[in-house]
Amino acid sequence: xxxxxxxxxxxxxxxxxxxxxxxxxxxxxxxxxxxxxxxxxxxxxxxxxxxxxxxxxxxxxxxxxxxxxxxxxxxxxxxxxxxxxxxxxxxxxxxxxxxxxxxxxxxxxxxxxxxxxxxxxxxxxxxxxxxxxxxxxxxxxxxxxxxxxxxxxxxxx
Amino acid sequence: xxxxxxxxxxxxxxxxxxxxxxxxxxxxxxxxxxxxxxxxxxxxxxxxxxxxxxxxxxxxxxxxxxxxxxxxxxxxxxxxxxxxxxxxxxxxxxxxxxxxxxxxxxxxxxxxxxxxxxxxxxxxxxxxxxxxxxxxxxxxxxxxxxxxxxxxxxxxx
DNA sequence: AATAATAACTTGCATTTCACAAGTCATTAT
DNA sequence: ATAATGACTTGTGAAATGCAAGTTATTATT
Numbered sequence: 087x088x089x090x091x092x093x094x095x096x097x098x099x100x101x102x103x104x105x106x107x108x109x110x111x112x113x114x115x116x117x118x119x120x121x122x123x124x125x126x127x128x129x130x131x132x133x134x135x136x137x138x139x140x141x142x143x144x145x146x147x148x149x150x151x152x153x154x155x156x157x158x159x160x161x162x163x164x165x166x167x168x169x170x171x172x173x174x175x176x177x178x179x180x181x182x183x184x185x186x187x188x189x190x191x192x193x194x195x196x197x198x199x200x201x202x203x204x205x206x207x208x209x210x211x212x213x214x215x216x217x218x219x220x221x222x223x224x225x226x227x228x229x230x231x232x233x234x235x236x237x238x239x240x241x242x243x
Numbered sequence: 244x245x246x247x248x249x250x251x252x253x254x255x256x257x258x259x260x261x262x263x264x265x266x267x268x269x270x271x272x273x274x275x276x277x278x279x280x281x282x283x284x285x286x287x288x289x290x291x292x293x294x295x296x297x298x299x300x301x302x303x304x305x306x307x308x309x310x311x312x313x314x315x316x317x318x319x320x321x322x323x324x325x326x327x328x329x330x331x332x333x334x335x336x337x338x339x340x341x342x343x344x345x346x347x348x349x350x351x352x353x354x355x356x357x358x359x360x361x362x363x364x365x366x367x368x369x370x371x372x373x374x375x376x377x378x379x380x381x382x383x384x385x386x387x388x389x390x391x392x393x394x395x396x397x398x399x400x
Numbered sequence: 401a402a403t404a405a406t407a408a409c410t411t412g413c414a415t416t417t418c419a420c421a422a423g424t425c426a427t428t429a430t
Numbered sequence: 431a432t433a434a435t436g437a438c439t440t441g442t443g444a445a446a447t448g449c450a451a452g453t454t455a456t457t458a459t460t
Contacts, residue, residue, distance in 0.1 A: 206363050
């Protein structure tokens, strides 16, 4: 699995998340509020523990995620996206719009897909804000308009 | 390599191009003017013929590329992106912008990256137009401003 | 204080995928 | 007629993956 970056942006990207699982882990962090080892195992039923362990440490090495022990419970490790990881949001969202167009099963609303196509940076801003607020609250339903804003920040209600 | 689409846009995307080579093949078609089997072999030195063969037929099965025999030379097969494949342009370009920010080696100009971030659809339009015109003319240098417009359509000069 | 439970891994092994080299087959050039 | 080219296909060993089981550290229970 050796990618020569070779001055090519696509090759560089693939070197970081060009395997079967890394993007799913990033997705879980972005949109599903996953932060712990077990969260990822449960989210994509299919990944095995050794591969998950390997991918988490690779993503950390590449600076996509950070890792720290939970203060309250010393057994647990918390993972979260770095800025570099969060900056993959546009890539993820354009994939959303593409899948919405070509996969009938994909659960992304046409409205969201259109906004991604016409005003990506605005949607990114909203998603980013939702990620800040949301602790364990999945962001995707929110973007899809399936939740009202009250769900984002309970403290505000 | 079984991806359950599972209503998730990322999973759907990965099912189509979530391996080490498919995105590079798409890149070659989009930005490097590759159309033949050998073009891809030469472009990403590293892919082996059996894997290339497999990926090309998978991409065809997924409707990303089309395939036809060359009229002039019956030995050759020409591959080209379908609309579904061309619609991956926003995904590729957002990867450009991301790599530009985090990979010092990546050869994408800061100007292009900024335009991708602020006005993606416009850049997509330009790239698409360049792809129409360009037969064997690499599109990336054009987007990067490394070529003058005369290079795009020699007939116009 | 001892025992059990939980979280995050690591290890071993069978299966699958991959890279590399070589060979096949149809078409075109000499 | 012979050679060369383009697009593959077929083996084979190496690497990656999936699965089950085991390990370690920390927390909960008795």
